Amino acid sequence: MQKKRKNKKQVEHLDVQQLDLIPGVDYEEINKKRARHRLRQAKSAENCTSNRHIFQVSAVLISCAALACCTLLYTMVTQKHFWSGNLAINSMIRNSVQARTINGVRGDILDRSNQVLARQTIAYTLAANFDTRTPEEKAAEERLIEAQRQNALYKAELNGRTEQTEAALAAADAQNTGSYVEDPQAFAAAIKSVLGDAVNEETLVRLIERGQMQGKSQIELGTGTKRISREDKEKLESMKIPGLSFIETTKRDYPITPLSSNLIGFAAYDDTAQNIIGKLGLEKSMELYLGSEDGQEQYRATNTNQELPGSREIITEAVNGDHVKLTLDSSLQQTVEEQMRFTMEDSKASAAWTLVMEVETGKILAWASYPTYDQNSHLDIPSYIDKVSEYPLEPGSIIKPLYYAMAIDAGVYPYNQTYRAGEFAYTEDPLTGKITRVASQYETTIPPILDALGKDHGVLTFEDGLALSSNIALCELLTNHLNKETVNRYLEEFDLFEQTGIPFVNEQVGIKNTTSATDYLSSGFGQASSMTILELCKAYTAIFNDGIMMQPYIVDSIIDSSTEETIQKNSPQAVGTPVSADTAHQVVDLMRHVLDPGMTGDRFAIEGIDMALKTGTGEIYNEDTHTYDKENYTSSIIAAAPANDPKVLVCYGMQGPNYLNYSADPFKEIMKSALQTVNVNTGTDRSVTEQHQEWVSSPMPSLTSHSLNYAQERLAGTKVNTIIIGDGDTVVAQFPDPSTTINSNDNVMLLTNGSTRQMPDMIGWTRKDITAFWNLTGISISADGYGRVHWQSIPATTPIQEDTVIEVKLE
Structure with missing residues (x-):
């Protein structure tokens, strides 16, 4: 028995050819065992190779992590990059997180036809800028600017664009000219000429001189210069007053005023609340509905206040006010x-x-x-x-x-x-x-x-x-x-x-x-x-x-x-x-x-x-x-x-x-x-009876974004006076709003996408019509008197632009 097992053990280590010489051996079982043995050897070799690879990768990762930690620690201590030796912090990026207010919008007050009676609009606060540079800083900046100029001209000469570059540099010089207040008296007088009694000229001069003496780079100009209208801003801009700048803000605007002033009241910016607050009338009594709440956001920015992409984070959402619709009819x-x-x-x-x-x-x-x-x-x-x-x-x-x-x-x-x-x-x-x-x-x-x-x-x-x-x-x-x-x-x-x-x-x-x-x-x-x-x-x-x-x-x-x-x-x-x-x-x-x-x-x-x-x-x-x-x-x-x-x-x-x-x-x-x-x-109304004897009332259709032909077809039979503004073929705005009741002989205005506009015949128009034309086109109209228009400064069909100023007289 022992001998038989010994022979079997020996057989397992012999080649197949040798097995033929040994009697009593099961050749099929021996071949299976040999195959299993070789398989175990192959797996053992494979496991050894995998373990070796894992060890090598782990060693590399550990080395990289150690190197990164050392580099980070070096940068934190020295504030320099390990390899280049350069400063790690970009000097053009502010180190601190910047906060910014998100302005909530106060609700509108509307008449019964949804015409706006009160709204929040963009306004501008005046500021004076002073040159606070030392003579050395000023000379250094001038040298830098001159070097940049020469470099730009050199490159322009190589590219054959000298003329264009010189024109661009001249425009830049013109824009930079007058960046700082030069003459406080002249500065104050210029502002007074536009804002009138809203400002005190002597007070302006004192504020400017005090700001210069205190070494301030910019100051606001106080009473009468805050939240001025766009029209006044454009007048002041056209005067190119040295050192004058504008800070964009918001204000409450009343497109038609006075209009039930004691009832509607007014809202104004409140320094304590840091917001526009109702002060009188419905503006005050309905503050709970009309009032808004400002939000807050944070961001990172460059020194030139350019926001870094992806850095904005909303801290508090702004809350807008509700709109209030009145039963008042603004035309009446x-x-x-x-x-x-x-x-x-x-x-x-x-x-x-x-x-x-x-x-x-x-x-x-x-x-x-x-x-x-x-x-x-x-x-x-x-x-x-x-x-x-x-x-x-x-x-x-x-x-x-x-x-x-x-x-x-x-x-x-x-x-x-x-x-x-x-x-x-x-x-x-x-x-x-x-x-x-x-x-x-x-x-x-x-x-x-x-x-x-x-x-x-x-x-x-x-x-x-x-x-x-x-x-x-x-x-x-x-x-x-x-x-x-x-x-x-x-x-x-x-x-x-x-x-x-x-x-x-x-x-x-x-x-x-x-x-x-x-x-x-x-x-x-x-x-x-x-x-x-x-x-x-x-x-x-x-x-x-x-x-x-x-x-x-x-x-x-x-x-x-x-x-x-x-x-x-x-x-x-x-x-x-x-x-x-x-x-x-x-x-x-x-x-x-x-x-x-x-x-x-x-x-x-x-x-x-x-x-x-x-x-x-x-x-x-x-x-x-x-x-x-x-x-x-x-x-x-x-x-x-x-x-x-x-x-x-x-x-x-x-x-x-x-x-x-x-x-x-x-x-x-x-x-x-x-x-x-x-x-x-x-x-x-004589003018009405001369046009349409029959009285027709109907709802105003929605015509915006439709073709002019479609709009005219929809208005056919309403017996209104259709006034087309512009030479386009598509209606981009309309007056009055959709669903408003329109009556015989009412003026209906359609603003088209055409760029060429002509002065309409405003004879017989009411103040409501004038205001509607102003709102649709942005063209200013100065109206004097009561009743209906009987004179206009610009003849009908004369070409007009957005900067045209129209004068009318009513009686």
Whole structure:
């Protein structure tokens, strides 16, 4: 057995040929074992080779890592590269991380047609630059510049471009000339010549001289030189004032101003908040929505402030403000502004106001308070009190129809009865408070009440009493038909002597003064008790809207500026029914009678327009002297049209000495414009009737990016005046915006992609049209006067450019 195993062991180490000589051997098994043996030998050899390679690679990697660490350590210690010996830090790259503000954008304020009334724009702050180089540094820089010049000229000569290079060098020299302030007096005088009274020339000189003495390289120039307009910047740039530079910033811009300045208010940069903040009006009360928040980012930059690619990192995102859309109609508002300016000048008024409201919805279409101010400069604000919502006054006779409504609705109105006008003498029972009218010759301790200007109209019906604005008619109603309890109940129903609740608008409240007999009677014709125009107009919506009183509102909606989604929307809201629809209709008929010939409102009648109207004259109480002014009075009108189905309410008034013969034209122009705004064709504009007799209203289509032929086809049948700007074939901008209501004879402007432009015929244009052309083209227009354009400085069809300045006169 042992021998057999020995022989087998021997066989395993023999060649195949030798196996034939050995008996009892299994040749097949021996061959398999041999194959397995050789395979094990091959694998063992392969593993040895792999291990050797791994060891070699590891050794190389360890050596490289050690070398890198040594190099890094050497560079950190010496701040030089190990191999080249050069400085490791690029001297042109700033060592510190730079911080930069990301400006948030304040939300826009828009009118009801999305025309911008307030927006954030780019502005410029002036700075003065001084040469702070030492003589040695200046000489060294001059030598370097000269060497660079010679090198450039040498290369240019080799390349045959000497002429072009010399021209480029000359241009560079011209640009660098005047880099520093040379003459502080001349510098200040030049700025004063453009910015005017906004700056003080002596203060500018002192600032510049102080900056030079302190060795500063640049200073800002203070009051009046911050956030100037692009137009002023371009004027100053053209003067090439040595040392003047501009720092780009932002400001609040009002494209059309003044435009409801006290209501909208203004926003300005606040040094404490480091942002544009609302200071007055809606800009202030809606800061939560309009306001923006600046963000912050970091970056690396070169010494020349060039940002290194990929180095920017946002630290805090900027937050933009929301847009606020108002119910105001900017075209109507501009008409109101023009008529307010005329009123102030023509009547020498100390104050004036207008409120236009849709009676069925409560939407405010126009709101003006005068004296007013320029919202872009807001340097001189003559009054911080809005005459519509913050100025309680004794309204005078325009309140009388409300008392007639009380009597009619209470069922005590004396139909077809008469009374004796002229003078109302009366007594008051001290115990019961009962008021009794007595004969004129009866001696009383209470002064009698007279009709306006002491007129005696004799015997009148109560209808004529209202039309002639008789104070005695109200005294009769309050004494013999109404009583204090009933009157006070209706005053509450009309929400008088309390805030209207109009959102986002500051309000003051008038005072109800009806305790004594005199005050009770006087309140009936608008004296003794006070209220705001807004309070009064809210009450009148019930008269003109079938007895339903509407909540006034001026903010239509709030819109997310990023997504354009509406985040808050105001809608018409009925807030009471002080009187029945039948009562309201009867009062409207009584107010129609005021416009009849010989009545107090006949000069305010407009041909072709059926109106309900009441005039009023009120005394002004002086809180300082505790007496009524004997020279200045409140003159006012409240009216609605069309009388058979009132759409708009207009309240127009003023305070001043001209209370008897003031012009009726401003009121008429405002009423006509208001009716056109709500698509009621008045047929009173001669230029309109000469063009298109038929009144057509339609939504403005979206025409931008379409062909001019397509745009003209879409406008066919709208009876508008289409004004093509440029000689292109594609519309790139339009006015008005899509979905805006357009009416017959409106001016529709289409800006095309053509580079050649001609002066349009602007005769008959309104300020709204002028502003639209300005916004579309960027061409400045200087407008003087009120009304419509009757003269233009550049004839129609004359070629014009972006730098053309157009002058127009309106009347």
